[in-house]
Amino acid sequence: MKPVRILVVGAGHVGLYAALRLSSKLRSTEAEVTVVDPQPHMTYQPFLPEAAAGNISPRHTVVPLRRELRDCNIVHGAVTKVEHSRKVATVQPVVGPSREIPYDHIIVAPGSVSRTLPIPGLREHAVGFKTIGEAIWLRNHVLECLDIAAATTDPQTRQRALTFVVVGAGFAGVEALGEMEDMARDALRYYPELKADDMHWVLVEATQRVLPEVGPQMGAYTVEALLKRNMDLRLGTRLESCVDGVVKLSDGGEFAADTIVWTAGVKAHPMIAATDLPRNAQGKLTCNPTLRVVDGDSLVEGAWSAGDCAAVPDLTAAAGEMCSPSAQHAVRQARLLADNLIATVRGKGIREYRHKHVGSVASLGLHKGVAHVYGFKAKGWVAWFMHRTYHMSRIPSLNRKVRVIADWTLALFLKREVVSLGALHQPMDPFAQVTQPTQQP
Template sequence: MSPQRILVVGAGHVGLYAALRLSKKLSPRRAEVVVVDPQPHMTYQPFLPEAAAGNISPRHSVVPLRRELKKCRIVSGEVTRIEHARKTVTIQPIEGPATEMRYDHIVVAPGSVSRTLPVPGLRERGIGFKTIGEAIYLRNHILDQLDVAAVTPDEAFRRAALTFVFVGGGYAGIEALAEMEDMVRSALRYYPELRQEEVRFVLVEATRRILPEVGASMGAYAARQLAARGIDLRLEVRLESCVGGLVKLSDGDAFRSETVVWTAGVKPSPMLERTDLPLGPRGHVTCLPTLQVADGDRVLDGAWSAGDCAQVPDLTKPPGAWCSPSAQHAVRQAAVLADNIAMVVHGGQPKEYRHKYVGSVAGLGLYKGVANVYGVKLKGFPAWLMHRTYHMSRIPSFNRKVRVVADWTLAFLLRREVVALGQLHTPRDEFTHVTPEIPEKVGV
């Protein structure tokens, strides 16, 4: 009997953990696990703010797929179409023509993308915060703005360079904002031309509070701490335009800024629209508690999903509730999903996913944080320590754990690195500038 092919679409939290567990539970004679992702690594997104701030090396916040998934087949490409009726996917590799691949089981886990709105100027001026590339770019961009502000004689341009706008008061927005403010505060000691009072960080949040995941009281504490650091909190306010760097808010205020960071939520990957899988009203793949893809009560044989792109019933809450799109659920769903596929391959029955959300931790910069875990509320240094300990325990592989702890230890002993490597984004500019252009010969 030939081995069954289990195709994993996406190598995020769900894809990596599920593939790793499947490769351990199923022998090569039973199943071939194939992972398809355009990136050669999994990004541990909770570490993006620290990577952007320079607390850890960006390379240590990602997990190399080929190193971690030694028993799996890695395909560097993008799944552009899923036809489950034929149990076939179309894969566009990094180079070359698209190909089709058949499967017996498919794990649909392409994750999510930034949920943007039709705000004028956002496409041209906005900076996302979903990938390691965006985190590195944001760090370099902000440090570049300090260099610009230190030398420009134009006061208006100086104020715009030193004004940093973050849109979205959830985890990503608050942690990125807090870490960047900490980084700028540390960097200013090397800029005698600049004063702390000139730097302006603005948070724009459409609801009445920030960090809803940690509860109202801890969210209010976080807001007070950020305000005490001079951060301008604009709650119940929306970004209406940022054309040409002129930021206009719904409260009527308008000012210039060279930095607009968009962290206002996520939505399922648009790739799901190019499948024949059943989708919910917000574009999520509809699942049963067993993490099997289902159209109503009809289970689609061999189709599974979890994580940000899936609509999974939360059995710990009243009927109609869904699991939140968090790393906490994604990691645990991946384990149940892998176990269920292994049981089905061996002729067993899948079990339901059930996990009560235990709480949340959030960092507010170096040595600062908030936490609400099992109803226990912590703030300041203890919450920050819990935040670091939890995420260090969750990042895959012993190798990455050691590297992250080493980075933290060095950051504790030595001052933070605040140098920009902006040339990373245009590495060939200097070479092309000094290389003569040879006109094409006509008629040869």
């Protein structure tokens, strides 16, 4: 009997955890697992703010797929089409022609992408905050802005360089704002030309709430904590334009900024639209509580999904409610999905996903945080410690846990590195400048 072919699309929280569980519990004679992802690693996104602030080495926030999934087939490429009617996925490798990969079961988990709006100038002047590349770029860019501001004698150039705008007051936006401001303030000790009051940190949020995941009381505390750090909070305000780096807000505010970070929500990965699987109005795959894809009341045999790209009913909430797109749900869904798929392969019964949201923790910078977990509310150092402890326990692999703890331990005795390596983003420029152009024969 041939092994069952299982194809995992995406190696984020769902894909990696599901593949790990499948490969560890299924014998090679039972199944072969293939994982396809455009990146050779899984990014642990909750650590992106700390990586951007220099508290953790960027390499320690990613998990190499080939090291962790040694019993899986790894394909470095992007799935461009899924024909479930034929049970075939089309994959475009990083280099070379596309190929088709047949399967018996498919786990569709490409995750999510930034949800953007048609705002003039956004594409040209803003950066997202979902990948390790964006986090590294943002760190280098903020430090480079300090160098620009310290070197210039033009007040407008200095003001523009020292204006930093973050759009979106969810986890990503608030943590990025808190960590980056903390890093920049720490770096100012080496810039006698600059003062902390010269910096203008702006948080733009279309609603009236900050960090809604931690509840109104802790959200209000977060607002107070940020205001004490002299940050400019624009709640109930929309970004209307940022053409040429000139930020125009719906409250009438207008100013130039060299740094604009967009964290205003996520949406299902556009790859989902390239499948013949059923989707809801938000573009997510429709699933039942067992994490199998369904078309209305009909089961789509061999198709599974979870995480940000899946509409999974929340059995602990009111009827019709779906699980929120969070790592807390994604990790737990991945484990149950793998267990249910294993049970299906072995002809056993499967279970429904049921998890009541336990709460959330968020970092507001070094030794600063906010938490609301199991009804317990914390702030300051206690919440920051809870944040670090929780995420250290959740990042996959002992290797990464040890490296992250080592980074934190060294930071207790050594000062934070605040040097920009912006040349990394254009590494060929210095060589091109000293190389004579030649005519092609």
